[in-house]
Amino acid sequence: MSAGEQRERKPRADVQRNRAALLETAQRHFLQHGVGTSLEAVAKEAGVGPATLYRHFPTREALLAAVLQTRSEELVARQADIDQLGDPAEALEQWLRAMEEYFSAFSGLPDPLMAAARAQEPDNPLTIPCDILISATDQYVRAAQLAGRVRASVRGHDLFLAACSVAWIKGTGTEEESLDRLRTLIASGYRQRDTQA
Amino acid sequence: MSAGEQRERKPRADVQRNRAALLETAQRHFLQHGVGTSLEAVAKEAGVGPATLYRHFPTREALLAAVLQTRSEELVARQADIDQLGDPAEALEQWLRAMEEYFSAFSGLPDPLMAAARAQEPDNPLTIPCDILISATDQYVRAAQLAGRVRASVRGHDLFLAACSVAWIKGTGTEEESLDRLRTLIASGYRQRDTQA
DNA sequence: CATCAAACGGATGCTGCCTCCGTATGTATT
DNA sequence: AATACATACGGAGGCAGCATCCGTTTGATG
Numbered sequence: 001m002s003a004g005e006q007r008e009r010k011p012r013a014d015v016q017r018n019r020a021a022l023l024e025t026a027q028r029h030f031l032q033h034g035v036g037t038s039l040e041a042v043a044k045e046a047g048v049g050p051a052t053l054y055r056h057f058p059t060r061e062a063l064l065a066a067v068l069q070t071r072s073e074e075l076v077a078r079q080a081d082i083d084q085l086g087d088p089a090e091a092l093e094q095w096l097r098a099m100e101e102y103f104s105a106f107s108g109l110p111d112p113l114m115a116a117a118r119a120q121e122p123d124n125p126l127t128i129p130c131d132i133l134i135s136a137t138d139q140y141v142r143a144a145q146l147a148g149r150v151r152a153s154v155r156g157h158d159l160f161l162a163a164c165s166v167a168w169i170k171g172t173g174t175e176e177e178s179l180d181r182l183r184t185l186i187a188s189g190y191r192q193r194d195t196q197a
Numbered sequence: 198m199s200a201g202e203q204r205e206r207k208p209r210a211d212v213q214r215n216r217a218a219l220l221e222t223a224q225r226h227f228l229q230h231g232v233g234t235s236l237e238a239v240a241k242e243a244g245v246g247p248a249t250l251y252r253h254f255p256t257r258e259a260l261l262a263a264v265l266q267t268r269s270e271e272l273v274a275r276q277a278d279i280d281q282l283g284d285p286a287e288a289l290e291q292w293l294r295a296m297e298e299y300f301s302a303f304s305g306l307p308d309p310l311m312a313a314a315r316a317q318e319p320d321n322p323l324t325i326p327c328d329i330l331i332s333a334t335d336q337y338v339r340a341a342q343l344a345g346r347v348r349a350s351v352r353g354h355d356l357f358l359a360a361c362s363v364a365w366i367k368g369t370g371t372e373e374e375s376l377d378r379l380r381t382l383i384a385s386g387y388r389q390r391d392t393q394a
Numbered sequence: 395c396a397t398c399a400a401a402c403g404g405a406t407g408c409t410g411c412c413t414c415c416g417t418a419t420g421t422a423t424t
Numbered sequence: 425a426a427t428a429c430a431t432a433c434g435g436a437g438g439c440a441g442c443a444t445c446c447g448t449t450t451g452a453t454g
């Protein structure tokens with residue numbers, strides 16, 4: 001209490017408990033019913049009133065961002081593995097797949113994600129994740145370009161959009177085979193042709 | 198009443214009138230607020246009760262399909278122009294742009310469209326339009342492939358998905374410049390390289 | 395003008411969103 | 425252990441949109 005410690009009241013225990021229950025339930029509901037799931041139902045199943053949910057997470061996006069936190073960390077962890085790869089083209093490819101899986105975590109996720117990526121609303125809790133992903137993608141693109149494996153005209157942002165698109169289509173229930181064809185099409189689009197000049 | 202004529206009662210005049218008013222209003226609302234617009238509001242502004250709207254168009258998709266009818270016809274009309282072009286690669290390109298514009302008619306349109314394209318629900322009034330578009334795309338693809346301008350591995354369905362994706366991204370409010378970059382990426386993906394062996 | 399099927403539309407029940415406010419709960423103090 | 429107090433809780437309620445039922449109106453017909 002002496003050394004600069006503000007000596008603030010310890011936060012209540014139920015706050016943490018409710019928050020955890022909400023996150024756990026929300027994740028399940030997002031998984032089962034997509035990002036548009038009923039928040040009222042989430043609250044009820046978590047054993048709290050609607051107001052408690054809204055107090056913890058003022059908007060659907062805030063809840064979504066919080067639930068996504070775990071997955072974001074997994075994505076960052078994957079980056080370490082990917083960076084180990086010697087081949088920058090392979091690294092880019094794997095990174096794109098990792099991002100796509102992240103976008104496909106819940107059906108309907110790409111929409112709020114794009115909304116966040118577009119506008120510069122700093123209050124949208126999904127904006128920061130998006131910005132990070134775009135610049136990370138740009139890193140991988142540049143590395144692959146230096147190795148002459150990716151066209152010079154390509155930007156990280158382009159492939160971010162492409163990955164988001166594929167995730168969106170995936171979310172609409174398209175068969176995996178069609179998705180693979182689309183991925184191949186995109187890959188042909190950004191890869192530098194070997195038979196150059 | 199003799200010659201096989203079933204002599205059925207002439208349909209009431211208000212039916213036609215209400216239907217027309219609903220379509221006109223619905224188009225305006227879809228344009229302004231996207232495909233998710235309030236059907237109640239549409240009915241009210243068209244000067245009819247909710248029940249009348251639902252009697253004419255049992256589902257949102259039915260109304261959407263009816264409103265889209267006009268645009269579909271415009272698309273067919275464009276086909277005539279496109280078919281005039283000598284260059285099959287150019288024809289494919291223009292066709293893809295035409296489809297993309299069609300998909301972008303209303304914000305949020307790509308979602309129900311993809312839903313219709315995916316499942317074989319013959320009762321979904323959007324399924325037929327989708328099937329037509331896919332096979333039309335396939336025609337253009339084949340023609341361009343015969344001319345050696347498009348990779349052999351590409352299918353019409355792939356480019357249908359790609360066009361739908363671009364339209365989806367457009368609907369999320371992304372800047373036109375980013376869209377152009379994405380279109381270019383896709384084009385690089387399907388075009389046959391000139392420096393072939 | 396009378397008839398009657400066809401179409402209409404208001405009322406209604408439902409679900410989900412979000413907020414207000416009286417109440418309960420956990421922490422700190424004595 | 426009991427009290428004081430801030431903090432968090434949650435039910436109630438207002439609102440909007442969907443979709444349907446059913447009593448009433450409308451307009452084609454003879």
